Amino acid sequence: MMHISKFEHVEGSPIEEQVEEWAETFFFNLMTILNSFLSHVDVAEAVARLKSIPFDELVIEELEGEDKAVVNIAVAKVLELAEAEISFQECYIQESDSN
Secondary structure, three states: OOOOOOOOEEOOEEOHHHHHHHHHHHHHHHHHHHHHHHOOOOHHHHHHHHHOOOHHHHHHHHOOOOOHHHHHHHHHHHHHHHHHHHHHHHHHHHHHHHO
């Protein structure tokens, strides 16, 4: 069975901006879903739960059939966004604890 990529390629390489845009949309849609659950626990528990989510595996599963370059770009972007979100929440906890 032939697979048609979701992403455009130029000279055999995926357009990185297009893959990163997909990754951002994927991450923020996932966070919207997760926030409906995480809003019922305190911030420290939410951070612990976020840290346990295998974001890379979710991206790999979602992009099954895409070439390795696409998957690598998307995984890197989603992990970057997850790290930023977790860091932001940890700063919030530290700020709350110091007040």
